[in-house]
Amino acid sequence: MTDEERSQIILEVKDVTKTFGDTEVLKGISMDVRKGEVITIIGPSGSGKSTLLRCCNGLETPTTGQVLFEGQDIATAKDIDAIRRRIGMVFQHFNLFPHMSVRENITFAPMNNLGLAASDADALADKLLGTMGLSDKGDASPKSLSGGQKQRVAIARALAMQPDVMLFDEATSALDPEMVKDVLDVMRRLADEGMTMLVVTHEMGFAREVSDRVIFTDAGVIEEEGMPDRVFNHPQSERLKAFLSKVL
Amino acid sequence: MTFNRPAPSPSCDGRSAVRGAMAVVAVLLAFAAVLFSAPSPAMADESTDAQATAQQQVAGSMGISLEEVREACEAVRGKTYVVATDTTFAPFEYRDTAGNLVGIDMDLIRDVADKMGFSVKIDSLGFNAAMLAVDSGNADLCIAGASITDERKQTYDFTDPYFDSGVLMAVSESSDITGYEDLADKTVVVKTGTEGETFAKSIAEKYGFRTVSVDQSSTMVQMVQAGQAEAMFDDYPIVAYGIAQGNGMKAVTEKEAGNSYGAVVKKGENRDLLIAFNVGLAELQADGTYDRIMTQYLGDNWTSDSLDTSAIVQSEQPGFIGLLVQSAPALLEGVKNTLLVTVVAFAGAMVLGIVFGLFKVAHSKVLKAIAGFYVWLFRGTPLLIWAFFFYFAVPQMFGIKLSVFAVGAIALALNAGAYITEIVRGAIQSVDPGQTEAARCLGCSAGLTMRSIVLPQAAKIATPSLINQLIIMVKDSSILLAIGFGELLYQAQQIYAANLRVAEVLFIVALFYLVTISLLTMLANWATRRFAE
Numbered sequence: 001m002t003d004e005e006r007s008q009i010i011l012e013v014k015d016v017t018k019t020f021g022d023t024e025v026l027k028g029i030s031m032d033v034r035k036g037e038v039i040t041i042i043g044p045s046g047s048g049k050s051t052l053l054r055c056c057n058g059l060e061t062p063t064t065g066q067v068l069f070e071g072q073d074i075a076t077a078k079d080i081d082a083i084r085r086r087i088g089m090v091f092q093h094f095n096l097f098p099h100m101s102v103r104e105n106i107t108f109a110p111m112n113n114l115g116l117a118a119s120d121a122d123a124l125a126d127k128l129l130g131t132m133g134l135s136d137k138g139d140a141s142p143k144s145l146s147g148g149q150k151q152r153v154a155i156a157r158a159l160a161m162q163p164d165v166m167l168f169d170e171a172t173s174a175l176d177p178e179m180v181k182d183v184l185d186v187m188r189r190l191a192d193e194g195m196t197m198l199v200v201t202h203e204m205g206f207a208r209e210v211s212d213r214v215i216f217t218d219a220g221v222i223e224e225e226g227m228p229d230r231v232f233n234h235p236q237s238e239r240l241k242a243f244l245s246k247v248l
Numbered sequence: 249m250t251f252n253r254p255a256p257s258p259s260c261d262g263r264s265a266v267r268g269a270m271a272v273v274a275v276l277l278a279f280a281a282v283l284f285s286a287p288s289p290a291m292a293d294e295s296t297d298a299q300a301t302a303q304q305q306v307a308g309s310m311g312i313s314l315e316e317v318r319e320a321c322e323a324v325r326g327k328t329y330v331v332a333t334d335t336t337f338a339p340f341e342y343r344d345t346a347g348n349l350v351g352i353d354m355d356l357i358r359d360v361a362d363k364m365g366f367s368v369k370i371d372s373l374g375f376n377a378a379m380l381a382v383d384s385g386n387a388d389l390c391i392a393g394a395s396i397t398d399e400r401k402q403t404y405d406f407t408d409p410y411f412d413s414g415v416l417m418a419v420s421e422s423s424d425i426t427g428y429e430d431l432a433d434k435t436v437v438v439k440t441g442t443e444g445e446t447f448a449k450s451i452a453e454k455y456g457f458r459t460v461s462v463d464q465s466s467t468m469v470q471m472v473q474a475g476q477a478e479a480m481f482d483d484y485p486i487v488a489y490g491i492a493q494g495n496g497m498k499a500v501t502e503k504e505a506g507n508s509y510g511a512v513v514k515k516g517e518n519r520d521l522l523i524a525f526n527v528g529l530a531e532l533q534a535d536g537t538y539d540r541i542m543t544q545y546l547g548d549n550w551t552s553d554s555l556d557t558s559a560i561v562q563s564e565q566p567g568f569i570g571l572l573v574q575s576a577p578a579l580l581e582g583v584k585n586t587l588l589v590t591v592v593a594f595a596g597a598m599v600l601g602i603v604f605g606l607f608k609v610a611h612s613k614v615l616k617a618i619a620g621f622y623v624w625l626f627r628g629t630p631l632l633i634w635a636f637f638f639y640f641a642v643p644q645m646f647g648i649k650l651s652v653f654a655v656g657a658i659a660l661a662l663n664a665g666a667y668i669t670e671i672v673r674g675a676i677q678s679v680d681p682g683q684t685e686a687a688r689c690l691g692c693s694a695g696l697t698m699r700s701i702v703l704p705q706a707a708k709i710a711t712p713s714l715i716n717q718l719i720i721m722v723k724d725s726s727i728l729l730a731i732g733f734g735e736l737l738y739q740a741q742q743i744y745a746a747n748l749r750v751a752e753v754l755f756i757v758a759l760f761y762l763v764t765i766s767l768l769t770m771l772a773n774w775a776t777r778r779f780a781e
Contacts, residue, residue: 059685085691095686099704108700109690154686161690 008034010165010196011056016065017220018051025051027220028065033165038197040207043217044243049200052217053169056198057087085113088158092170094150096142102129102153103138106160114161121160128156132186148179152186159190166190168199204247208232216240299363302530306523309408320523325365329521331357332371332378332387335732336464336745339489339545340393340509341372343742347578352485353391355541356410357511360528366521371652372742373732374463376441377639379404379512381732384640386649388518389525393483395443395507405515408526409508410538415447416484416503418491420472425479426500431457437468437477443506444481466745469495485546492547495748572756575743579760582739587764589656589728589735590721596661597721598714601668606698608673619669626666631727634659639731656728656735664721671717675710676702711779715772719765736760 011033018026025048033039041049054060055067058074067074069083077083097105106128107121116124129135132152142150151171158166168187172180184206191197191210201207207214207228214231216224216239224231224240232248235241303321307314333341333353341351349372361368373381379394381387383403395413396406419425425434433456438445440461448459460477462468468480473496480487484503491497513522532538566574600622607619626634638655642648650658679702687697729738740757744750 057689059689081688081691081693084689087689089686089689091682091686093682095680095682097683097686097701099708109687109692112696112700113691157690 008036010035010070011198012066012068012071013052013056014066014068016052016055016062016067018048018055018060019063025220026055026062029217029220029222030065031215031222031225033196033198035164035196036194037212038191038195038199038210039213039215040199040201040211041215041217042201042204042207042243043223047217048220049217050169053167053198053200056165056167057084057089059089081113085109085161086164088161088163088166090151090154090158090166090168090171092173094142094147094154094174096150096154096157098142100142101138102134102140102142102145105142105153106157109157110160124160125156128159129153131189132156133182146179147175148182151175151179151183155183155186155190165196165198168197168201170200170202172201172203202247204232204244216243218243298531298534299527302527302534305530306408306526310523310526312523317523317527320520321364321527323520324524328367328369329361329388329518330371330381330386331368332373332381332390332392334375334378334392335372335738335742336466337375337393337486338465338493338746339485342746343578344746345574347742352411352541352545353393353511355544356529356532356538357389357391357525359532359537359541360525363528363531364524366524371732374730375439376463377730377732380640382512382514384643385514386639386643389511389513389521391511393486393509394512395483396510397443397507400512401515403515404512405519405522406510406512407522408529409510410529411485411509412506413443413483413485413509414503414506415444415481416487416499417479417481417501418469418472418487418497418499419479421496421498423478423498423500428455428501431455431479433457434478435460435476437462437471437480439463439465439468439482442483444483447504447506448481464741464745465490466741466748466750469497469748470750472497488546490748493748568752571747571749571752575740575753575756578739578743579736579757582734582736582757583760583764585653585733586722586725586735587768589653589660589725589733590718592657593660593664593725594718594721596657597664597668597717600661600665601672604665604669605672605676608669609676623666623669626662627670631659631663631724632730634662635728635731652728652731652733655731656725656733660721660725660728663724664717667717667720668714671710671713672706675706675713678709679705711776715769715776718772719769722765722768723761736764 009032013029013031016026016029017024029048029052031039041052043049051060055062056074058067058077058080061075069077069087072083074080074083097108100108103122103125106125107116107118110116110124111118111121126135126138129138132155134149134152134156137145137149137153142153145153155171171187172183175183180203184203187197187199187206188210199207199211209228211228213225214228215222216231216237218239224235224237231240232244235244299321303317304314307317310317333349336342337351337353339351340353341349344350349370354370357368357370371378371381371387375392375394378387378390378392382390393411393413394400396409400406417428425431428451436448436452436457436459438448438459438461440463445459445461452459457478460471462471465482465486468477468482469490471477472480480497483506487497487499491499511525513519529538532541604619604622607615610616635655638650638658639652642650683701683705684697687701688694692701725733725735726737728735729741732738736757740753744753747753
């Protein structure tokens with residue numbers, strides 16, 4: 001890795017382990033995310049993908065090891081909120097705020113955390129809703145939306161903070177099949193626009209097509225990683241081969 | 249029906265002899281006082297002459313100087329005293345159909361106050377609460393048909409006796425009981441802390457009956473009528489009055505000689521008031537007012553050996569609808585007080601519940617422990633203990649006197665606050681943790697997340713439980729009748745204590761509760777819908 005490449009690293013995971021009770025979910029994981037990079041994390045359920053992602057913005061604290069955001073340890077950071085403002089996250093179950101309208105869901109954080117004026121925040125929300133194909137949904141209640149619409153609002157909500165990195169935690173797993181495409185299209189466009197993305201997914205087609213790098217985790221370790229072509233077309237480890245034979 | 253007055257007991261004779269001697273001393277003292285002090289112009293006044301005589305009499309009976317009596321009479325002039333009394337001790341104190349407190353005690357204290365130039369504020373609390381109120385300094389004087397006993401003299405100073413009472417047994421009109429010997433293996437009901445209780449217990453073993461103690465004369469009558477007790481023992485004027493009002497009881501034995509009644513002040517305090525009461529009483533006895541009051545409540549021949557209940561003034565009793573109409577103003581006043589104390593207490597309980605509920609979900613172990621202690625303490629102790637604590641104990645311990653409304657609101661708020669703490673904690677914890685994660689991932693602080701994301705959703709979850717708690721509080725507030733707070737059930741007690749129609753009044757008051765709570769529920773549901781939109 002050259003110095004220039006090193007300076008490009010925005011998120012660095014160093015020897016992270018995570019134990020819940022007696023269960024060691026992560027058993028020593030190291031990886032880094034460079035600016036503009038799109039990384040997908042694949043692997044069987046229970047392999048620790050989500051836990052790894054949640055360690056990247058401090059939703060989980062590593063039992064040992066460190067997660068550094070621009071060189072700063074997230075676990076000991078003085079202002080975790082300031083770091084989180086720069087890391088967007090999209091959840092499997094959307095987690096929209098049910099007591100707010102769609103527009104308020106998007107404007108709430110920029111207004112309260114970035115000091116954006118209400119009018120600017122509204123304009124931003126309407127612009128983002130436009131790019132999501134939801135221009136007419138600003139005043140709607142989240143309850144009235146379909147799953148795919150909800151997830152696009154959730155992405156717009158995260159983007160409204162103008163983050164440097166976006167984390168996607170199985171963003172399409174809870175959707176009906178016909179809605180998956182709408183959400184993946186939005187994610188693909190985001191990747192094309194150069195957003196740094198760390199994506200936990202079961203959508204192998206998306207991973208193969210959009211990723212700069214694919215990481216395969218199994219049983220709490222990174223079993224194999226590399227360019228999509230290498231991972232999908234020339235898998236080395238038996239576990240990856242077995243996994244791919246089941247999902248492809 | 250007749251009541252035979254027993255021959256005066258030897259102790260009465262002894263007391264008279266002492267009084268006689270004292271009177272001689274008093275006359276001498278008065279003579280000396282007249283010699284050595286110039287008479288003031290007011291002394292010429294006729295009413296003042298009567299008072300001067302009364303003052304001399306009291307100086308004699310109390311064995312103190314005329315000077316001290318005069319000074320006391322001077323000291324009380326223009327002052328206002330809080331007088332505590334029972335709620336239900338007809339004919340000594342009860343509410344007439346217009347809701348005014350009347351009775352022998354009430355007429356006496358008002359007339360004494362009139363004569364002596366002071367004002368009284370009467371607090372109708374119930375017997376035990378009234379006595380405790382004097383002890384705790386919440387009241388200056390208690391006049392509630394209290395028998396003069398050595399035990400009470402430990403805590404209180406008694407005025408001169410104003411009534412010679414006695415204990416009389418009463419049984420249901422249809423009862424076969426004709427004397428104490430028929431009470432074997434039966435249950436007898438008595439009133440806590442009264443002479444009737446002492447007397448009944450003293451003969452219980454001899455005649456082989458059980459005693460059960462209750463708080464009110466009307467409860468005793470109801471227990472006998474309902475067959476839960478065979479007989480009751482009460483002070484004879486109360487029994488006589490009840491029979492005269494047609495309460496379905498009869499007296500089959502002669503009355504037992506008993507103690508005299510006196511008003512009380514706290515031992516060693518309010519001595520001026522005590523002396524002035526005695527002077528006023530002596531004056532009322534001298535000018536015939538006292539006899540007139542007794543005749544009004546006990547009948548023409550109240551002094552004779554045979555006491556005829558038919559001579560007692562009977563109040564006219566309306567039918568059920570008439571009773572409803574008649575009691576409505578007092579019950580509406582009760583509804584107002586019930587709602588007022590409930591609403592104030594609910595507001596306080598919400599503040600407590602939200603603060604301690606947040607403590608419960610806080611990371612800090614100290615805050616968690618504080619909230620845990622609060623809930624443990626107030627959920628584990630009855631509301632009534634706290635009402636008594638704030639009303640009786642706090643004034644004695646810290647010298648802080650609180651109004652009965654304040655005490656009621658505080659006790660109710662502390663009690664309900666413990667339950668609301670748990671409601672709030674449960675509601676916060678039942679908000680999807682994904683909501684907090686989403687907000688925190690957008691860079692919201694823990695405080696902002698709690699305020700703007702979690703609490704609005706928790707409020708919605710908690711609302712049905714909170715409405716439930718509010719309704720429980722409306723009913724729980726009836727406990728405050730024990731400290732004499734004029735809420736709905738208290739008003740009902742006042743009414744049936746006077747007219748003795750317990751079942752009908754309770755039925756009416758139940759209707760009032762149902763209507764009140766139905767309206768409150770509708771209002772709460774309407775507010776919830778408005779709030780949710």
